[in-house]
Structure formats: structure tokens, C-alpha cells
Amino acid sequence: MPIDWSARAVGQSQRLHPYVPGKPIEMLLVEKGLSKAIKLASNENPHGPAPSAIAVLKQAAESVHRYPDGDAGDLKQALARKHKISTENIFIGNGSNEVLELMIRTFAGNGDEVIYSERGFIVYALAATAAGAAGVAVPEADGLTHDLHAMVASVTSRTKVICIANPNNPTGTLHDASAIQDFLDALPRGLVVILDEAYYEFVADKIEDSINALQHPGLIICRTFSKAYGLAGLRVGYAVGDAEILGLVNRFREPFNVNLLAQKAAIAALDDTAWVQKTVAKCKAGRQRLETALEEWGVLGGKSFGNFVLLRHQEAAFVLQKLEDQGIIPRPLAPYCMPDYLRITVGTAEENNRLLAALSSILGQAADVA
Numbered sequence: 001m002p003i004d005w006s007a008r009a010v011g012q013s014q015r016l017h018p019y020v021p022g023k024p025i026e027m028l029l030v031e032k033g034l035s036k037a038i039k040l041a042s043n044e045n046p047h048g049p050a051p052s053a054i055a056v057l058k059q060a061a062e063s064v065h066r067y068p069d070g071d072a073g074d075l076k077q078a079l080a081r082k083h084k085i086s087t088e089n090i091f092i093g094n095g096s097n098e099v100l101e102l103m104i105r106t107f108a109g110n111g112d113e114v115i116y117s118e119r120g121f122i123v124y125a126l127a128a129t130a131a132g133a134a135g136v137a138v139p140e141a142d143g144l145t146h147d148l149h150a151m152v153a154s155v156t157s158r159t160k161v162i163c164i165a166n167p168n169n170p171t172g173t174l175h176d177a178s179a180i181q182d183f184l185d186a187l188p189r190g191l192v193v194i195l196d197e198a199y200y201e202f203v204a205d206k207i208e209d210s211i212n213a214l215q216h217p218g219l220i221i222c223r224t225f226s227k228a229y230g231l232a233g234l235r236v237g238y239a240v241g242d243a244e245i246l247g248l249v250n251r252f253r254e255p256f257n258v259n260l261l262a263q264k265a266a267i268a269a270l271d272d273t274a275w276v277q278k279t280v281a282k283c284k285a286g287r288q289r290l291e292t293a294l295e296e297w298g299v300l301g302g303k304s305f306g307n308f309v310l311l312r313h314q315e316a317a318f319v320l321q322k323l324e325d326q327g328i329i330p331r332p333l334a335p336y337c338m339p340d341y342l343r344i345t346v347g348t349a350e351e352n353n354r355l356l357a358a359l360s361s362i363l364g365q366a367a368d369v370a
């Protein structure tokens with residue numbers, strides 16, 4: 001008799017589905033028999049890491065026979081200097097994904113509720129389920145923005161954590177600091193509030209810096225080195241918030257969760273503000289160009305404040321397939337119950353040209369790709 005492992009796994013495993021990442025380039029090349037493809041599916045920085053971070057990585061490669069600093073002390077110090085806060089108010093994770101999971105695992109378990117927006121970043125739902133808690137998905141307001149009032153109204157005595165992403169992935173929507181502060185003021189004091197700012201650097205000139213502007217005892221702000229800083233492959237993210245909350249989360253952390261190369265490169269990238277600003281500016285110019293074209297063609301899925309744009313088309317699956325045929329990988333949004341949308345990361349100018357040319361032929365429209 002074969003063993004029924006499924007029956008032996010914890011109950012919530014039945015309700016979990018693995019996260020589906022953007023299709024890897026290598027997979028598409030094999031599938032389509034192509035020699036070249038571009039990936040615009042995971043909101044990475046197409047301009048790569050800062051040259052100073054690459055130099056540090058080459059040097060640090062000689063030390064990888066050693067364990068990293070389990071506390072990521074130097075990186076915490078660098079972040080503390082940058083944000084003018086104490087190191088005890090910082091937690092470093094293996095990507096902000098790990099921070100989100102550990103936060104939810106620390107505060108929500110069986111019988112508890114975790115609130116998030118229906119089209120909020122999907123990891124909140126996965127992490128809540130993995131922790132054995134019940135996820136409460138609140139429908140968006142008009143324009144696909146988080147309905148902050150409805151989220152507050154959904155809080156019950158069982159709610160332990162509430163998550164918002166600003167800007168949100170995949171909808172690209174943004175709330176200003178005063179709307180977020182009103183939301184925080186309406187929440188009970190004992191709630192852990194995760195403000196996920198993975199795309200903060202793309203709106204830093206638009207909204208106040210939440211780390212110093214927002215107030216709530218349970219507020220935990222998460223940021224990442226994966227997007228504007230171009231270090232997605234190294235996996236580093238961090239949280240800023242109350243020292244006692246982060247101390248509790250630290251109990252669930254594995255001893256050496258952030259690797260040595262990641263710690264060193266993150267410090268170098270953080271120092272290289274000129275590089276980050278330059279790549280963010282290029283990304284915003286590229287986003288503007290893509291959104292203008294999509295709007296002209298009547299397929300813009302809404303204004304995005306992240307490093308990605310939204311395409312909306314009744315035949316999104318067809319558009320996806322045609323783009324992939326031409327070696328371009330966007331992200332289908334069916335897992336977010338948005339089957340008529342594709343999310344497309346802003347690429348380099350050359351990648352954007354290629355995308356627009358492909359879309360132009362697919363949509364049967366003319367594009368100015370000059």
C-alpha cells in the first residue's frame with residue numbers, strides 16, 4: 001500500500017498552492033526553440049546591480065567558505081544610518097518575502113485572521129494559509145485601489161495582521177501618506193500592520209517617507225533590494241518597526257538567513273544612491289513611454305506607480321502567447337483573478353522597443369518605436 005503523505009502533512013497544506021513565478025528565460029527558449037528572449041515578468045531592475053555592488057561581490061566571493069554574520073550587523077548599521085533609526089528597529093530577511101512570511105507566522109495561527117486586499121500581493125494569502133490562519137480578502141475600490149475603509153471594517157476580534165502594499169503589485173496603485181495615516185488611525189492599537197513598500201524607490205519623490213512620517217504602534221514597513229537596487233537574485237529585504245515586535249519575529253528566523261554575498265552587496269548598493277536614482281529615472285521614463293502607447297491602443301489596464309505596466313485585453317491569453325512566440329515574457333494575472341490583464345515589467349530602452357514592436361503587430365496597431 002502506498003503511503004498517503006498528503007494525509008500526514010499539516011492540514012493547511014491541502015489549501016496551499018505553490019507560488020507561480022515569472023517564466024524563466026531558459027524555459028521559454030526551449031519551449032519555443034528561440035535563441036534569445038527577454039523577461040518582463042518579475043519586476044526586476046533591467047539595468048542590473050550597481051557596478052560598486054558587483055565589485056564587492058567579486059571580492060566577497062573569496063570569503064564564502066565562512067558563515068555570514070547571522071545578525072547582518074553591518075547592513076543593519078548602514079540602514080540605520082540611511083533611515084536615521086536604531087538598529088533594533090530593523091529586521092533583515094532573505095528577500096522581503098521572508099520578512100512577510102515570518103511576520104505573519106509570528107502573529108497569526110489557527111483561529112486567527114489576516115486581512116489583505118483581494119488583488120494585493122499574493123504572498124500575504126499564501127503566508128496566512130501556511131501559518132494556519134484564515135485569509136480575509138477584501139475587494140478593491142474603484143480603479144483597483146485597496147479599499148482602506150472596507151479593510152478597516154473587516155477587522156474582527158480574530159484579526160491579528162493586516163497587510164497593504166503601496167504601491168501594490170500587481171495593480172500598481174498608490175495611496176498617499178495621509179490616506180495611509182487615516183487608515184492606521186482607524187485600526188486597533190494591538191494589530192500588526194504590514195506596509196509593504198517593495199516599490200517605494202519608484203514613488204520616493206511622490207509620497208512622504210513612511211519610515212519617519214507614519215505612526216501606529218504595530219506598523220511594520222517592509223522594503224527590498226530586489227527591485228530598484230537590482231539585487232533580486234541575492235535575496236535581501238528588510239522591515240522597520242517596533243523593536244519588541246521585530247524581536248519576536250527574530251525567534252522564527254533561521255540562524256543565517258541572509259547570505260554573505262547578499263549582505264555585502266546590499267551595503268554597497270545602498271551607498272550608491274546615484275546609480276539607484278539613475279535606474280529609477282530610466283524606469284519611470286520607460287513606464288511613461290509604455291503607458292502612453294498602451295493608452296493609445298486602448299489596452300492600458302490602469303496607471304502604475306511601480307516598475308511595471310498593466311495591459312488589459314479581452315484576449316489577454318492570446319496576447320501572452322503571441323508575445324512568448326516572439327521571445328517576450330510578460331506575467332499573466334489569472335492567479336489574481338484578473339484573466340484579462342498582463343503585467344509587464346519596464347525593461348531597458350531596447351527591450352521596451354522590442355515589446356512595443358511586438359505588441360504593435362499583435363494588436364494590429366502602429367507603434368512609434370523610434
Ligand SMILES: Cc1ncc(COP(=O)(O)O)c(C=O)c1O
Pocket residue numbers: 042043094095096097098121165167168169196198199223224225226232235236237
Ligand atoms: C509587493 C511585493 N512585496 C514583496 C515582494 C517580494 O520581493 P523580495 O522577496 O524579492 O524582496 C514583491 C516581489 O515581487 C512584491 O511585488
